[in-house]
Amino acid sequence: MNHGTAVVDFDIYVIGGHDDWKDLDSCLCFNAVTKTCREVAPMNERRRSLSVAVLRGAVYAMGGHECEHREDLRTAERYDCKTNQWSWIAPMNTERRCASAAALNDKIYVAGGHVSLFNSLNSVEVYDPDTDRWTFVAPMHSEREDFTCVAFHGCLYALGGRNWTSDALSTEKYDPTEDTWTEVPAMNFYSDYLNAEVFDDTIFVISRYSDKGHFGSRVACFNDKENRWYQAANMNVRRSFLSTCVIKNLPNARDYAYKHRDKLMEEKCKKKMAE
Template identity: 40%
Template sequence: MVFDAVIRWIDHNPEARKQEIARLLNCIRLGIITTRTFIEKVKPHKYVKECESAKSIVVEALRLLCDLDWDDQRTADPGNRMSRPRVPHELLFVVGGWSGGTPTNLVEVYDTKADSWVVSRHHDVGARAYHGCVTMDHCIFVIGGFDGVEYFNSCRVFNVVTKVWSEIAPMNSKRCYVSVAELDGLIYAMGGFDGQLRLNSVERFNRKTNQWSFITTMNHRRSDARATTMGGRIYICGGFNGQECLNTSEYFDPSTSQWTLISPMRNRRSGVGVIAYNGMIYALGGFNGITRMNTGERYCPTKKTWSTIPEMYSPRSNFAIEVIDDMIFVIGGFNGVTTIFNVECYDSKADEWYDAHDLSLYRSALSACVVRGLPNEEDGKNVEWEENGDGDGTAAAATTAGADDNEDDDDDDDDNDDDDDDDDDDDDDDDDDDDDDDDDDERVFRTRAHSGTVSRRNVQSIQCEGRGFKGHWLLL
């Protein structure tokens, strides 16, 4: 019990620490302990009784516990800070993508501790795919993309705390298959496809002035590449130049405003996932001009060389990638036949891949970002309850729709882009068959916390019950 830990801490130096009891009580979810335990153990404790500030907390807790006992529901009041589960310190957001032959505006959120996805009620008004996402100050910036008809230079921002979508200044160029990164409070949009040409231009967004400005162009034209940041530099790898998939990589140093080529990757990769992780640049999956890959490699800036890592379980291109809970997560994508909704995570310490919980919706051309440091002291009005599983039913409907994909993700075909049409099949998730009829409910969940394997469904149940609730409090 957390209260016991508080008392032990105070007991180590009572005279200096006992005045902290009120502040510490405010950090305890008193509403989830039993009324009997509270009355017998918390309320009469000498540190609590001696503190005037603690008395109002005791009164508030007693009222809540009596109400919960009356309703016979220990977690009945989601608006009360004393009983609601903690908002995770960091959450993985997945935004948009291509599913069922059309773009989607669906937003899903993942909590690693519960291995569970929740469908957010706060979708943007417009759907888009082949866009980029970055996060700053609890805000998710959605950059460029494509909706099946229009190539976007528009940019949207979602405030995770206030749950409000808004517009920021548009880019100077339309960009789908765009690579994006945030460095030192500035957002960079690199390369992409404007409906006619693959681009090597780069522009940078200053949030303070709400303006985009062009900077030094890259050495190569790149659409469907991916970018990441490490050591004060922006690294971009792979992509498609309109003729071939690329194995080239380069970095931008803002102190010199120059792009510098580094050693090429071992494989050509378009629709690649690129992420900085534990001092290395990882390049995973993608399309090499022949097949979708499950291979991966990583670049060591010190040795200036690429080396291979273990293969993913599933080949994929045009997937989302992020680091959360000190692991790389790869999410959704296209496997060469159909869009997929499965998720894997890589642990560099174990040098091994594990299955994680599937998305609610089959999709590729999606983007992801991690929002960290979410506040736990939000007013109850800023929090919504989502049940595990299908929640309000949106997720179930979305999964069914995704399973019927007969998808042509080639946005250049929609554009009638003459000789680029066939080439750009290398970029994206074309010719999706109706093969997604497998029942994934009993897919095995592999985890470091368990020897052997157990049903993923059972793992999720165990984890949620262990946390004392059957759902998530999310600022969504």
């Protein structure tokens, strides 16, 4: 739980998190073509609720929380897939856990999160790998944690999440050329612990949700040409604390299609009719 996920080529990296007993520094790598999983070099620090991004073929792990010492982290490190080594990079300016990160314009942005109790953040900082420096940029309109960031059409979108006063936060995007955040149409639901991915030139948001005591997984998509959100088909299985990723040009993508969807839909229809 509370791990990070990153994709390099056909490899999915599952990084850090915790196993209910302790925080983890481990990193597992699953190859989606060979369907094999292996353990690769561990991080230099144990991290849960960390932020993860991929830039120039390297995996970055930033911030998070180390429970044994009750410490929120600002340290950051980079994994070289070719040498199987983690190395330190410059630490962030601010300790952050439950933040979100994305790569945009050959830099890494880390936004929001929280530090200590009752202290959600709206600050945003950007890492330049050429100078090994973190720099603050314009803050978000809302403090938020347990949200998701995604780069799309040259902008950084901040979606969902919560803070200590609200769990119904606006949707906003950052334009790096103007160093400004502007609001965009709100999603058709509010949620935390959600994930966003870009697929087929569209933002997809996958989230857990609760409706009158019923829990499930909801999917929405954003069309920026129409500047509106659409409801997409929900997942077949309910999930919380999920991670998502997109693998481009996967030759055996059909192997991962849900093989029992027709049977599942028939069962859902029968259940709905019985109600």
